[in-house]
Amino acid sequence: MTSDGPTPRRAVILGARSAIAQAVALRLAQQGWDLVLAARNNATLEPVAADLGLRTEQGVQLLEFDALDLDAHAELADRIRACAGEFHLAVCVFGHMGEAEAERLDTNQMVRTLTTNFTAAAVCLAHLANDFEARGEGGIIGIGSVAGDRGRQSNYPYGAAKAGLATFLQGLRNRLAPAGIHVLTVKPGFVDTPMTRGKQGMFLVAPPERVARDIVTAWEKSRDVLYTPWFWRWLLLVIRLVPERLFKRLKL
Amino acid sequence: MVTAPTPLDNHTPPLPVKEIVYGWGRHPRLAAEVHLPRDLEALRAAVQGHGGATIPRGAGRSYGDAAVAERVICGKSLTHLLAFDSDTGRLHAQGGVTLDEVIRFALPRGWFLPVTPGTKFPTLAGCLAADVHGKNHHRVGSLSAFVEHLELVLADGDLVVCSRKQHPELFWATLGGMGLTGVIYAVRLQLQPVRSAFLHNVSIRTSDLSESCRVLCDTQHEYPYSVAWIDTLRRRGRGRGQVMLGTHAEDDRLQPLHRPPRLTAPTLPLNVVLRPGLSLFNMINYRRQLRRRTTTTVHYDPYFYPLDAIDNWNRLYGPRGFLQFQFAVPFAGGEALMAAVLDRTDAAAPCALAVLKTFGDHPTGPLGFPLPGFTLALDFPRTTAIEAAVRDATDDVIAAGGRVYLAKDSVITRDQFDAMYPRLDEFRRLRQQVDPQSRFRSLQSDRLGLS
Numbered sequence: 180m181t182s183d184g185p186t187p188r189r190a191v192i193l194g195a196r197s198a199i200a201q202a203v204a205l206r207l208a209q210q211g212w213d214l215v216l217a218a219r220n221n222a223t224l225e226p227v228a229a230d231l232g233l234r235t236e237q238g239v240q241l242l243e244f245d246a247l248d249l250d251a252h253a254e255l256a257d258r259i260r261a262c263a264g265e266f267h268l269a270v271c272v273f274g275h276m277g278e279a280e281a282e283r284l285d286t287n288q289m290v291r292t293l294t295t296n297f298t299a300a301a302v303c304l305a306h307l308a309n310d311f312e313a314r315g316e317g318g319i320i321g322i323g324s325v326a327g328d329r330g331r332q333s334n335y336p337y338g339a340a341k342a343g344l345a346t347f348l349q350g351l352r353n354r355l356a357p358a359g360i361h362v363l364t365v366k367p368g369f370v371d372t373p374m375t376r377g378k379q380g381m382f383l384v385a386p387p388e389r390v391a392r393d394i395v396t397a398w399e400k401s402r403d404v405l406y407t408p409w410f411w412r413w414l415l416l417v418i419r420l421v422p423e424r425l426f427k428r429l430k431l
Numbered sequence: 432m433v434t435a436p437t438p439l440d441n442h443t444p445p446l447p448v449k450e451i452v453y454g455w456g457r458h459p460r461l462a463a464e465v466h467l468p469r470d471l472e473a474l475r476a477a478v479q480g481h482g483g484a485t486i487p488r489g490a491g492r493s494y495g496d497a498a499v500a501e502r503v504i505c506g507k508s509l510t511h512l513l514a515f516d517s518d519t520g521r522l523h524a525q526g527g528v529t530l531d532e533v534i535r536f537a538l539p540r541g542w543f544l545p546v547t548p549g550t551k552f553p554t555l556a557g558c559l560a561a562d563v564h565g566k567n568h569h570r571v572g573s574l575s576a577f578v579e580h581l582e583l584v585l586a587d588g589d590l591v592v593c594s595r596k597q598h599p600e601l602f603w604a605t606l607g608g609m610g611l612t613g614v615i616y617a618v619r620l621q622l623q624p625v626r627s628a629f630l631h632n633v634s635i636r637t638s639d640l641s642e643s644c645r646v647l648c649d650t651q652h653e654y655p656y657s658v659a660w661i662d663t664l665r666r667r668g669r670g671r672g673q674v675m676l677g678t679h680a681e682d683d684r685l686q687p688l689h690r691p692p693r694l695t696a697p698t699l700p701l702n703v704v705l706r707p708g709l710s711l712f713n714m715i716n717y718r719r720q721l722r723r724r725t726t727t728t729v730h731y732d733p734y735f736y737p738l739d740a741i742d743n744w745n746r747l748y749g750p751r752g753f754l755q756f757q758f759a760v761p762f763a764g765g766e767a768l769m770a771a772v773l774d775r776t777d778a779a780a781p782c783a784l785a786v787l788k789t790f791g792d793h794p795t796g797p798l799g800f801p802l803p804g805f806t807l808a809l810d811f812p813r814t815t816a817i818e819a820a821v822r823d824a825t826d827d828v829i830a831a832g833g834r835v836y837l838a839k840d841s842v843i844t845r846d847q848f849d850a851m852y853p854r855l856d857e858f859r860r861l862r863q864q865v866d867p868q869s870r871f872r873s874l875q876s877d878r879l880g881l882s
Contacts, residue, residue: 196469223470226525230511234536373469373508377448 189213189238189266191259193303194246194273198372199322201227202391203270208235210395215263217244218273238263246273246299247291255303256310268398269307270320271300274341276374282336289336296340301347308351311360319355319362320398321348325406327366328415331431333380352403364404365394368411383410447477452503455745456494456841457752458813459874463501469508471590471616477504478614479588484872484882487610489557490529492550494755495841496874497561497609504614506556512536513617520622521579526556526615533622534731538687542622543679543731546574549786551736556615561838562607562799564790564806566656566677566735572793573801574620575606582617586866590616603796604861609837611862611871611881627680628687630656630734636723637661640670640773644766644805647789650676659787662713663773663809664706670773672787673720680728688732692742702749702812706781748812753783754841756821757808759790760833765805768831772807772824779820780811797854797861800836808839818842837875845880 190207192200195216204214208231216224216231221241228239240263245251259266275295282289304319311317326334327342345364352362369375369384385408393407406412421429448467453460464482468474478485483501490507491498506527514523520542522533531551533544546565548558559581564573571577580594583605591613593602605612633654637643643659651657654676661672738744745753756776760768769787776782785807792803811817825835825847834851835843849855859881862869872882 223472226470226511226513229513233512233515373467376467 188268189215189263190268190270191215191217191242191266191307193217193244193269193271195221195224195227197272197274197374198387199367199370199390200270200272202387203272203320203394204231205234206388206391206395207268207270208237208239210399211237212268213238213240213263215240215242215259215266217242217259219243219245246295246303249299249302252299252303252306255306267316268318268320269304269311270322271304272322273300274322274324274374276334276337276378279333279336292336293340296337297343297347300344304347304351308355308360312355312358315358315360317360318398319348319351319360320394321345321362321364323348323364323366325366325368325411325415329418329426333431361398361401363394363398363402365390365397366404366406366411366415368406368408368414383408447502450503452488452491452499453752454495454498454841455492456754456813457745457748457750458754459496459499459841461499461501461874463499463503466502466504467508468504471584474504474509474614474616475584475588475590478584478586478870484877485870486873486876487556487560487614487871489527489554489560490552492553492557493561494839495837496878497837497840497876498557498873499875500873506554506614509616515540517541520624521619522622523617523619524555525617526559527554529554530558535687537622538625538628538731539685541624541626541685543625544574545577545621545623546571547735549736550739551732552739555618555620559606559615559618560608560610562795562801563838564801566658566788568793568801569651569657569789569791570655572791573606573795573799575796575799576793577621577623578606579619579621581605581615583613584616585613586868586870600857600861601865604798604858606796607798607800607837608796608858609798609875609881610873611876612865613871625679625685627682627684628731629680629682629684629728630677630731631680632727632729632734633676634720634725634727635674635676636672636717636720637674638671639668640770641766643670643672643674643787644769646674647787647805648762650674651789654678657788660716661785661787662717663777663782663785664710664713669777670770670787671717672785673717677729677734688730690732692740694740695742696744696746698746699749702747702751704748704753704781704783704812709781709783751813753810754813754817754821755808755810755839756824757806757836757839758825758828758833759800759802759804759806759836760828760831761802761804762789764831765833768827768833769805769807771827773809775824775827776809776811776817776820780814780817782809782811784808784810797858798837798852800834800838802834804833806836808836822847837879840875843879845878848879848881 190212195218232239242262277292323345324341326338348364369381371384390407397405447464450465452463466477485502486500488498488503509525509527511525548563656677659674661670790801829850869882876882
């Protein structure tokens with residue numbers, strides 16, 4: 180087969196319902212990527228897919244995907260190929276932020292936070308990493324959180340799961356580097372999304388478009404760890420430097 | 432088998448958030464439960480949810496209390512383009528898409544809004560609910576004229592497609608219905624073909640209200656766009672100004688500007704829009720044009736949306752906000768009525784901006800605002816005196832056979848409203864059918880006895 184233009188590159192967005200995911204999808208499509216939007220109940224994402232296709236004239240496919248269906252992740256790569264063709268980038272965006280109060284009292288709530296943010300993401304990316312490694316091409320973007328850099332009373336289950344994911348991605352990066360497969364860990368600060376809407380104690384809130392722009396730029400520059408917006412890197416540096424003896428008494 | 436938690440229901444909408452909501456005039460204000468649905472299912476759930484008076488809201492660009500209620504269903508997240516045919520210029524889009532987004536999408540493809548108000552920030556659904564008009568109403572009518580169909584979520588959560596053929600009563604009542612018939616989820620709109628992002632503008636200087644009216648009337652069949660800026664602060668020569676007449680250029684420059692507003696007005700502790708400053712501004716603006724008639728080529732952004740250059744300009748009016756009074760009045764006796772209104776209001780507050788244009792004769796819904804004649808829009812810093820003067824002026828407008836624009840209103844009384852909109856019963860009957868329990872209500876509809 181011959182083709183005049185560059186070979187289409189295809190990115191899979193896992194958890195395409197989130198506001199960050201949709202902003203990243205738009206940004207990627209504007210840079211010439213075709214897209215597979217994977218989410219549960221994907222029919223409700225038809226307007227999102229139509230919009231991305233119209234604005235960017237890139238190919239956009241929808242894929243039914245349940246992050247919590249851990250047993251299905253082994254076949255995920257094949258399902259993506261069957262749905263849309265070969266893919267070259269996996270962006271894992273799904274996450275869940277519970278209510279701290281509810282998590283303390285309800286096992287199911289706690290498990291949901293831990294599983295969605297860590298176990299499901301790790302299992303899913305492990306399988307995709309195997310696929311990329313076997314092919315010798317591909318890349319992974321995983322979304323951690325600044326909440327994973329230090330445990331705080333207000334959302335430590337979420338933070339712990341995101342910290343676990345960040346460590347997982349770090350190891351994955353180390354493992355895949357010889358194969359030329361890049362792994363980017365993103366640590367967003369507070370982002371203005373439905374997940375965080377109405378939550379208390381938010382400050383320096385960034386729009387999802389800003390975060391998406393940073394993510395895609397960092398990917399193009401092959402950065403390893405991205406704090407977005409940039410100032411969170413320095414803010415977190417300071418927060419990490421506070422001695423635990425003092426930190427445990429703070430209300431952050 | 433791996434243990435996993437029970438899945439969350441995707442359609443559980445995020446919790447509504449309490450916010451203070453108000454219109455573009457920044458008054459009145461109300462603590463409201465704000466719903467922000469991101470898809471049709473969430474929108475239907477929000478409409479059916481329990482609670483008090485509910486009103487759809489777009490970008491919050493109506494001036495008064497039309498989009499203020501205890502429960503607000505905000506369309507800001509329903510911003511997806513659904514389909515576009517680049518041969519016919521038909522755009523199918525969700526209601527929360529703003530005019531700015533439509534232009535940025537369509538202009539490079541050779542299409543433009545068929546009608547646009549003086550700001551690009553409102554949503555499509557908001558524009559249709561307010562039946563907005565533009566500088567070309569005398570030629571083509573309001574934006575409603577270009578709607579092929581509406582997808583409306585009714586009070587019971589049902590999605591209904593309505594058009595001129597399908598549920599025509601509901602279709603017409605919704606265009607200008609101020610959100611009281613349901614939530615406009617999506618719309619199919621016919622765009623107009625253009626060959627440039629620029630417009631040729633002819634500006635004609637006028638020496639008083641009478642000449643402004645005459646020039647507007649004499650030129651309206653020659654140019655698709657016409658509007659007059661007038662100076663209302665002078666006792667002698669009140670109503671002098673510039674009549675601006677526009678046509679789309681044809682130079683094949685189709686790139687929209689991606690320039691965000693360079694200036695943002697800060698929140699101020701007091702009103703800084705005062706008579707001396709306004710008089711000076713008006714004088715400079717008037718004298719800037721040296722010849723009686725000048726011709727320029729202007730990009731659509733400064734041409735249609737000069738005020739959008741300053742973000743949040745409504746904050747300049749301070750904590751009490753501002754009030755816009757816009758009315759339409761038949762040509763016969765229209766000029767005398769406008770002169771009387773200007774005298775009356777000028778005694779109460781200085782008018783910061785006065786815009787005069789003509790309306791043509793086009794079909795409207797039962798709550799449609801335009802009628803063949805003149806329309807005058809006046810901005811004032813909000814005071815008790817100007818509220819009273821506007822109410823008195825409204826009586827003058829009624830006596831002259833005119834009406835006040837609901838998208839701008841926050842002060843008229845129920846009796847005045849009843850006297851101005853002759854097809855009100857038609858609207859009430861339809862509302863009785865589609866929303867018998869009066870789920871959709873706003874501060875405005877309560878004040879005007881519409882709900």
